[in-house]
Amino acid sequence: MGYRKDQLLARLQELKIDFTCYDHPVVLTVEEQAKHVGHLGGALSKNLLLKDKKHRLYVVSALAETKVDMKILSQRLGLGKGGLRMAPEENLLQVLQVPLGCVTPFALINESASAVSLLLDKGFKSKQTCYFHPLTNDVTIALSSSNLDKFIISIGKQPAYVNFEDAPAVGKDSPPDLAHLVPSGVPNSSEQPVENTTPTNVPHQNNVPKATEVKAKPKVQSKGPETSQSKVDKPTNATSVDNFVNDVFDIISPLFLSEALKKLDIKKEELSSIIDGIRGRAAPDLESIARSLKSASYTSGFHAGFETMLNRGLSGRPSRN
Known part of the structure; x- marks a missing residue:
């Protein structure tokens, strides 16, 4: 089982990291989060979990207003133009051990995420306060970038700050400038199926029968017109x-x-x-x-x-x- 919010906050206190907590309703987007903490003047962040063709994972944490071009970032990592894509939900649940809407640098505290690379927006360094979810999206914590660095170092990683809006040429005489940030390994559970995972703030599914796996049957061509029911049953x-x-x-x-x-x-x-x-x-x-x-x-x-x-x-x- 991964870290919970209270365990993470206790860990930050052990590290003598100064932070402030703000409780609010569950939010799924930066825009929703801004309604509750945007007036406080700190830097809101957007966080993405990306995956390359070799199943290596990357957490990209950027200022809300920063433009992250995945094609350019992929080239700068030495992965080619189409080397990055959004990681599937299973990777959030199994590797970062957080549900949708809760990806942040703090999710890398879990041992299962030790092989995940973290890329931070260089813009965080110029902000007095930065906002992140502490493994759950009904709370936002505020802390400085220096205190964020202290946390990242405590989990065995070195903070890596990137100007995501740079687009340096990559070629024979210009090697990828971010190639050193490509992870050396693949998380053990990055390709494993997800079982018994409960989303944030959803009641536990006690006494609910487990869904059984149904093997796909060979497709049979229908002679008559297709009904609305048959359309629903087809995989999409x-x-x-x-x-x-x-x-x-x-x-x-x-x-x-x-x-x-x-x-x-x-x-x-x-x-x-x-x-x-x-x-x-x-x-x-x-x-x-x-x-x-x-x-x-x-x-x-x-x-x-x-x-x-x-x-x-x-x-x-x-x-x-």
């Missing part, structure tokens, strides 16, 4: 955040290209590179929003199902009073 890529984001860009890009060619004096090839740039810059934020919506939908659905179960009983019969 809509549950994949990565595929959802790609679908959004696949829809928007041709429309943008068509309209731009009509109204702007610019070549199609140049527009394509502009679209790629927009895609690289917008993808992390769009993926973060999609994951937040997915988490919110899951939480709402779970509550609804849990209430129905309490009202009707596990066997489907009305509960006895």
Whole structure:
């Protein structure tokens, strides 16, 4: 079991790290968090868990206003243009041992995250106070970057600050400037399935029958028209955040290209590179929003199902009073 909030705060006190806690309702985005602590004047952060093609993991912690271009960052790490993508939810739960909305540098306190690389925004160094969630998204703690460094050193890592908006050339005579930050290993549980994980602030699923794994059956072509029920039963890529984001860009890009060619004096090839740039810059934020919506939908659905179960009983019969 990973660290809990109270254990983390106790550890910070042992390290004589000065911090301030602010309780608030559960938040899933930086915008929601800003409503509760934004007026205090500190630096809000956005935190991403990224994965490369060799399953190595990276936590990118940046100021809320910093633009993180995943393609440029991938090149600077020596991974090529498409070497980074958003890590799946299983990695949050199994490696960082936190649910969606709770990724921060503090999650690296868990032993399971020892092989995860941490990249910090250079902008934190110029801020008097920085805000992060302490493993749960109904609390925000404020501390200085020097105290954050003290915590990072205490877990056996060296703070690595990066200017994410730099775009240095990478080539034969210009080696990747961040290659030294690529992890040397893969977390042991980065590819393991997730079992019995309860999201933050969701009731424990006591006495709820476990879902059984159903093996996919060979697809049989239907002779008649497809019914709405058959559409629901088919597996879909809509549950994949990565595929959802790609679908959004696949829809928007041709429309943008068509309209731009009509109204702007610019070549199609140049527009394509502009679209790629927009895609690289917008993808992390769009993926973060999609994951937040997915988490919110899951939480709402779970509550609804849990209430129905309490009202009707596990066997489907009305509960006895």
